[in-house]
Amino acid sequence: MKYFRLTFSFLALLLAGLAVAGATELYDRLIALKGVVSVEELDKGFFEERYVVMFDQPLDHKNPSKGHFEQRFVVAHAGFDRPTVIVTEGYGGARALNPRYREELSSRLGANQIFVEHRYFGESTPSPRNWDYLNAENAAADLHAVRQALAAVYPEKWVGTGVSKGGENSLIYRMYYPQDVDVTVAYVGPICFGVEDGRHEPFLERVGTAEERAAIREFQTEVLKRRKELVPLFDEYCKSKGYEFRTNIDEVFDLCVLEYPFSIWQWGTAVSVIPASDSPHQELLDHLTATVSPDYFAVSEEPSFFVQAQRELGYYGYDTAPFEGLLSIKNAKGYLPRILLPDDARRIRFSDALSRKITAFYKTNDPKVICIYGQNDPWSAAMLDTTAFDGKQNMKLIVEPGGSHRARIKTQSDEVQNQIWKTIEGWLFGI
Known part of the structure; x- marks a missing residue:
């Protein structure tokens, strides 16, 4: 019994x-599905159902014998008969777990949403972490594998999209696998040709008005003039946060000041919030650290982005000439590999082959692609070559007047929004 x-x-x-x-x-x-390791239910949020999926991927898609890792993606279900938006995320995927997360494309189109966490970020980090397999071609192949796995589940049309590094990722994915999606909407995605690309610094010298640039320069200069008083406070702040750096605190302070205008323009911060030059020390420091958090230059447990920047995605440099005599450093050349890379990635050397390949593809092809940038966003200095859009029937370039890195379809004028949605819906539904 x-x-x-x-x-x-x-x-x-x-x-x-x-x-x-x-x-x-x-x-x-x-x-x-083949390759699916686990499926976990999530709060459905704005969708009918949502699941987080762990998916088996090869470290090297060209040589699967090199080993495997598990990649996380989130499935947000609207209907088997609905189009599907695949978010080509450039970083971790924690935000996709939030029940309120929904891309504007998914919302407008009533679409399914597949959010794919980038390899070597978040829960999609191999162990051990061998940097040899972190490259754009493998990342695109990851997306292709997910797309192929879900093809029978979601047979209607697909839209690829991403923001910033994810926007660049969407363009790379479309280049490697042009038939995987029917439409691509890439937001503020830069295409850089060097670890210090060289186009961002002159951009910052002409963006906005002369008065705005002068206010930013005045703040930087005042902060540097007060370094004797501010660096000890800055050091105390960094220690209280537990930040550790690969260089001395004076250089970190300098780099934060040099980064300041990029951050102001990138996020569309109004210059009216800049403290007056005669403000107390602490007020100046508080504004600096609120605009440029020092942990940006700190030792990170997840340096994957900077490894990619050093290898093929590129980045930007700093112009130190306007502050000669006020900085503790002679110049900022080579700051990324020296300060932001882990020791086991220092041997990586940059190649612009990927950026040249992207540019060549979009110059010689005309896929259904919309690229959206913000006029005042420093990353727009490295936007996809504008000549790639010349004479094209499908490819569209949208530059939001006065826009920042927050540029989206919803931030455009009503007229431009209507044009964009009419184009996308025409491509997808024949409207």
């Missing part, structure tokens, strides 16, 4: 588990 009861209890638990697993058609289809 005891054996019967145990067996009955086991069967009851097993059947209960099967009932949960078979609760929805979508769950059953996801868990059955």
